[in-house]
Amino acid sequence: MPVKLGPGRFSLLLAGLFSAIPAFATDLLQVYRDALTYDAQYTAARASAVAGREKQPQALAGLLPTIAATGNSYWNDTRYKVNVDTLSSSYSNKYNNHSYGVNLTQPLFRWQNFVQYDQSKLLVMQTEANFAQAGQDLILRVAQAYFDELFAIENLRAVQANKTAIAQQLAQAKKNFEVGTATVTDTYESQSRFDLATAQEIAAESELEVKRYALRVLIGKNPGELNRLKPKAVMTPPQPASMEPWVEAAERDSFVVQAQQAATEAAAKAIEISRAGHYPTLDAVANYNQNNGPGQFGVGSIDNTTRQVGLQLNIPLFQGGSVNSKTREAIAKRDVEAASLDNAKRSAALGARQSYLGVVNGLAGVRALEAALVSSLSSLESNRLGYEVGVRINIDVLNAENQVYVTRRDLAKARFDTLLAQLRLKAAVGSLAEGDLEQINTLFEAP
Structure with a gap:
């Protein structure tokens, strides 16, 4: 047979239950x-x-070391005119000129x-x-x-x-x-x-x-x-x-x-x-450069390749104090x-x-x-x-x-x-x- 609780007892029961819960x-x-x-x-x-x-x-x-790459491409329109006494001649040339290179610098001192x-x-x-x-x-x-x-x-x-x-x-x-x-x-x-x-x-x-x-x-x-x-x-x-x-x-x-x-x-x-x-400062340097362009007076083409390896010394002498x-x-x-x-x-x-x-x-x-x-x-x-x-x-x-x-x-x-x-x-x-x-x-x- 179920037990009936009065209002007072029910309140006490709730209070007891909540008091049993730990406080956080x-x-x-x-x-x-x-x-x-x-x-x-x-x-x-x-x-x-x-x-x-x-x-x-x-x-x-x-x-x-530092490494830098450079490159350029130019469109050229060149005109030549030669005057010799009463004679004159002219020449024009239109061409592309390309170049690129790689530079390396390694500080030594x-x-x-x-x-x-x-x-x-x-x-x-x-x-x-x-x-x-x-x-x-x-x-x-x-x-x-x-x-x-x-x-x-x-x-x-x-x-x-x-x-x-x-x-x-x-x-x-x-x-x-x-x-x-x-x-x-x-x-x-x-x-x-x-x-x-x-x-x-x-x-x-x-x-x-x-x-x-x-x-x-x-x-x-x-x-x-x-x-x-x-x-x-x-x-x-x-x-x-x-x-x-x-x-x-x-x-x-x-x-x-x-x-x-x-x-x-x-x-x-x-x-x-x-x-x-x-x-002074001393660096090891290395360069590689490639240039492409036309030959003299537009005849043929020229490919120029340069490779450099060396030392670069810089000695400061006077810097204004x-x-x-x-x-x-x-x-x-x-x-x-x-x-x-x-x-x-x-x-x-x-x-x-x-x-x-x-x-x-x-x-x-x-x-x-x-x-x-x-x-x-x-x-x-x-x-x-x-x-x-x-x-x-x-x-x-x-x-x-x-x-x-x-x-x-x-x-x-x-x-x-x-x-x-x-x-x-x-x-x-x-x-x-x-x-x-x-x-x-x-x-x-x-x-």
């Missing part, structure tokens, strides 16, 4: 992989890397071409380092946008929870005033706090929309629900647990430093290229790149120090805020109890509730800032990769 949300790793294919900055960096890699084949072409080939390798190294840095920047931008949206959600939740608590206190204050157990001051104070919380809620909602759109710009779609940081997520301190090894690694291995190092060495090669303008000027220019540009390299190393060292302190101090701050949250919750309970028995006033409860709200918000911010500092520390030494996102992704769970 977008995780940090999925957002990153979406950004790999959509983000405009990374797409531009990828195209720039493809273009930069062509420097080496272009420079190699300067060491390889062109010092600037050899140096340009070496320089091209450095330029490709610079391109690869810049592209690797763009990949790290993408990871940081994705993490920043992901954490910003999660923090905006936590901030809105805290604001709404604070508003709800204040609304309850406002209702209680109004009730107590009506029965004469409280003054109107409590009502005014609660109303003021409620209006302020309403304004904070509007601002928090607006901030969440902005952060949500910022993440959408990176991946080109609405990510939907995001995985949330686990309440008991454990963040590990940096290894090695000393700042100096990180600083030394940043000065040596940072992709920004590597790119600038390659740029500096390439600028030094440019000085050699400029100076090579004074050097342009070589010396370009050399001085190249030296100045080398000095610019060298100074930029010093700045890149110092900036990398500073970034490593800041990120290392961000992780260490962030972990300490998280532990302190976790303890502060426990204390704030205990204080709130004590104030509520004191208010019920008459030893605390309404403003004491409101202050305690607000402290809980502020502590929760600060704790969420500290956690996200610490995670981001961990990623930035890895980026400072050029080791940030997708695997680091995978590791952080394990600290999150579906909401």
Whole structure:
């Protein structure tokens, strides 16, 4: 016999069924992989890397032979007129003239071409380092946008929870005033706090929309629900647990430093290229030419075939001082790149120090805020109890509730800032990769 369920039981059954379905949300790793294919900055960096890699084949072409084929065909209308004393004669001839040839040139000694080939390798190294840095920047931008949206959600939740608590206190204050157990001051104070919380809620909602759109710009779609940081997520301190090894690694291995190092060495090669303008060049040349045309005065035809193989030497003597000027220019540009390299190393060292302190101090701050949250919750309970028995006033409860709200918000911010500092520390030494996102992704769970 079928069992009939009432409306209430049927609703409970549906709720149970839907609660058994696992919740799906977008995780940090999925957002990153979406950004790999959509983000405009990374797409531009990828195209720039493809273009930069062509420097080496272009420079190699300067060491390889060049072959050129030429050909022409002319229609000729020739008229001759000879005058000797009182006698004159004329002659006209119309004919086609054809010629074609093949020229080969093989550079044997062109010092600037050899140096340009070496320089091209450095330029490709610079391109690869810049592209690797763009990949790290993408990871940081994705993490920043992901954490910003999660923090905006936590901030809105805290604001709404604070508003709800204040609304309850406002209702209680109004009730107590009506029965004469409280003054109107409590009502005014609660109303003021409620209006302020309403304004904070509007601002928090607006901030969440902005952060949500910022993440959408990176991946080109609405990510939907995001995985949330686990309440008991454990963040590990940096290894090695000393700042100096990180600083030394940043000065040596940072992709920004590597790119600038390659740029500096390439600028030094440019000085050699400029100076090579004074050097002679030697090429091996080979020519083959075929000419077809009529004979003298249109009689018969002439086929002329020329084959040449030899060496061609070019010795520059004076070029108006342009070589010396370009050399001085190249030296100045080398000095610019060298100074930029010093700045890149110092900036990398500073970034490593800041990120290392961000992780260490962030972990300490998280532990302190976790303890502060426990204390704030205990204080709130004590104030509520004191208010019920008459030893605390309404403003004491409101202050305690607000402290809980502020502590929760600060704790969420500290956690996200610490995670981001961990990623930035890895980026400072050029080791940030997708695997680091995978590791952080394990600290999150579906909401």
